[in-house]
Amino acid sequence: MDRVFITGASSGLGRALAQQYAAAGATLGLLGRREDALRELADSLPGQHRWYAVDVLDRPALHAAAQDFIAFCQGRVDVVIASAGISAGTLTGHTEDFDVFKAIVDTNLLATVATFEPFVESMRAAGSGRLVGIASVAGVRGLPGAGAYSASKSAVVTYCESLRLELAGDGIRVVTIAPGYIRTAMTAHNPYSMPFLMDADAFARRAQAAIGRGTSYTVIPWQMGVVAKLMRLLPNAVYDRLARNAPRKPRKADKAGQ
Secondary structure, eight states, X not given: OOEEEEESTTSHHHHHHHHHHHHTXXXXXXXXXOHHHHHHHXXXXXXXXXXXXXXXXXXXXXXXXXXXHXXXXXXXXXXXXXXXXXXXXXXXXOGGGHHHHHHHXXXXXXXXXXXXXXXXXXXXXXXXXXXXXXXXGGGTSOOTTBHHHHHHHHHHHHHHHHHHHHTGGGTOEEEEEEEOSEESTTXXXXXXXXXXXXXXXXXXXXXXXXXXXXXSEEEESHHHHHHHHXXXXXXXXXXXXXXXXXXXXXXXXXXXXX
């Protein structure tokens, strides 16, 4: 029976992953900002679970929750999934976007580091474990109007790769999952078509399988993996012509004005 700690569990991919693991008999530590949603989720799942109404940007509170779950699991946690994430359009020339840029990088990248930190020691002692970072196909190449999101998710990929090498001799697998378009509240705001759009529960099934295998890097759905590889191979001049007029994520400032 797996013992699994998931951030961002109150909605979206985190919630879908929690439901998938609980159905497989796992014991869960569920962390998110919305207490009501976490309580409702925990009560709806089979088995006994711990939940923590914590913002991942509150590092001391995040670490306290992690230590509580480690103790609850008698010192051994099998899987940690840093699923908390936010997204919004950003434009560098608009000074009011800087705080949004910082919040996206802090939540998507630095909170991933803070999530993994408290589990490394106990996983080393056990000689096993999975640390799972959630990246994005949007991190493969920069997208116009999405500098913060693309940069943060690209950084998750390279951070997890660095961590994978650091922990290679300790029996700990570092898994990076790069979702394409998954049907969640986050993608519901995208004002453009989303190729190969996948339901969150289907994503969770595939993600659980990849985590179980310890696959170092996986794009879900696989079709977006093909697209990502082609994007990476394009010369800059060609990519620039194709992508410069791509649809853009809504900015926080745009929404505030509506």
